[in-house]
Every structure is written in structure tokens, then in C-alpha cells.
Amino acid sequence: MVDTTRAGAPKPAAERVQRPQARTTERREAVLKAALNVFGARGYNKGALVEVAEQAGMTHAGVLHHFGSKEGLLVAMLKYRDGEEVAGIPERAQVEGPAFLQHLVDTVEENTHRRGVVQAYSVLSGESVTDGHPAHDYFQTRTEGLRTKIAGVLGEVSGNTDAQELRDSATSLIAIMDGLQVQWLLDPDAVDMPRIVGRAMDELVERLRAEA
Numbered sequence: 164m165v166d167t168t169r170a171g172a173p174k175p176a177a178e179r180v181q182r183p184q185a186r187t188t189e190r191r192e193a194v195l196k197a198a199l200n201v202f203g204a205r206g207y208n209k210g211a212l213v214e215v216a217e218q219a220g221m222t223h224a225g226v227l228h229h230f231g232s233k234e235g236l237l238v239a240m241l242k243y244r245d246g247e248e249v250a251g252i253p254e255r256a257q258v259e260g261p262a263f264l265q266h267l268v269d270t271v272e273e274n275t276h277r278r279g280v281v282q283a284y285s286v287l288s289g290e291s292v293t294d295g296h297p298a299h300d301y302f303q304t305r306t307e308g309l310r311t312k313i314a315g316v317l318g319e320v321s322g323n324t325d326a327q328e329l330r331d332s333a334t335s336l337i338a339i340m341d342g343l344q345v346q347w348l349l350d351p352d353a354v355d356m357p358r359i360v361g362r363a364m365d366e367l368v369e370r371l372r373a374e375a
Contacts, residue, residue: 191229191250193219198240203283207237207290234297241301263316272357285344321371332367339363
């Protein structure tokens with residue numbers, strides 16, 4: 164039997180093999196960040212994988228190796244933006260319950276320092292309504308999931324049990340947040356997104372409580 168406690172003794176096989184996962188994950192994250200920049204500035208159709216590859220410091224073939232296709236990269240980039248687990252990159256912690264409303268306001272505040280991310284979302288969500296766009300299903304599923312989550316939290320904090328009213332209120336809040344992003348991109352100094360979203364949220368909760 165080999166004494167693995169002696170200096171220079173053979174290491175277990177798992178330790179002898181260099182693990183490439185960390186480096187691979189770093190490369191993939193670099194590609195996703197580059198895709199946010201390129202697709203945010205040029206849209207999906209005009210955004211070129213060659214430019215994404217250049218910004219990420221790799222070849223066009225390298226991008227395809229990690230994500231398979233331009234469509235695959237787009238969907239992965241959107242999931243990455245939303246903090247979902249993708250391409251070996253762990254998901255960010257998700258906020259649940261009443262704290263989610265404040266989390267939305269905090270995210271809006273954070274977005275005022277991430278113009279490129281906001282621009283990418285606004286451009287691609289707008290494009291996604293066109294026929295055959297590869298992000299259509301993603302945005303549709305994302306919006307429905309967000310609507311359902313917000314409606315549940317609004318019901319929890321207001322005591323209102325009218326399911327349709329809660330869904331309508333959630334839809335209104337999403338519309339306010341998305342619309343404000345466009346206005347803010349056009350004229351950042353004229354639009355205080357966190358303040359407006361926070362006020363709209365407070366008014367919605369107050370009305371739902373009054374109608375409960």
C-alpha cells in the first residue's frame with residue numbers, strides 16, 4: 164500500500180488531474196459580458212459574434228464552442244443577466260416573500276449604474292416581439308413568472324385575495340419598470356427610476372389594502 168503521507172508521495176487521481184472548470188467558467192462569463200455589450204448596443208440581428216469574440220479575447224470558433232450558436236449565446240446571456248444558473252456559472256441568491264418588493268427597488272437603483280445591461284434588456288425585449296425572434300419564448304416566460312411572483316407578494320403584503328386584481332397590479336408595475344427604463348436611457352437626468360418605482364409600488368399596495 165502506498166504511504167501518501169510522505170513528501171513526494173503520489174496524490175489521489177482527482178488531485179493529479181488539472182481541473183479546467185474554473186478557467187472555462189471565467190471564459191464563458193467573459194463571453195456573456197461581451198454579449199451584453201454587443202447585443203445591447205446593436206441588437207441581436209446586427210450584433211456580430213466576431214465582435215463578441217474580440218471583446219471576450221477569444222476566437223469566433225471559441226464562442227461557438229462554449230455556446231453552440233448565436234441563438235444559444237443570446238438565451239444564455241439573458242439568463243446570466245437575470246442571475247440564473249447558466250454555463251456553469253452559479254445562480255445568484257433569489258429573494259422571496261415581502262422582501263422581494265424592496266429588492267425590485269434596489270435592483271432599479273443598481274441598474275442606474277449599469278446602463279449597458281439596461282440597454283441590452285430594453286433593446287432585446289423590444290426585438291423579441293418580432294416573428295421568429297430567438298428570445299421570444301424567454302421573455303414571454305420571464306414576464307409571466309415575474310407577474311406571478313409579484314402578484315403573490317402583493318397579495319401577501321396587502322391581504323387582498325382578488326387574484327385578477329393582483330395580477331393586473333403586477334402587470335402595471337412591470338409596465339412601469341420597463342417603460343421607465345426606456346425613458347431613462349433617452350434622458351437619465353430627467354428620470355429618477357428608483358423613486359418613481361418605489362412610489363408606484365407604495366400606491367399599489369395602499370390601494371390593494373383599501374380594497375381588501
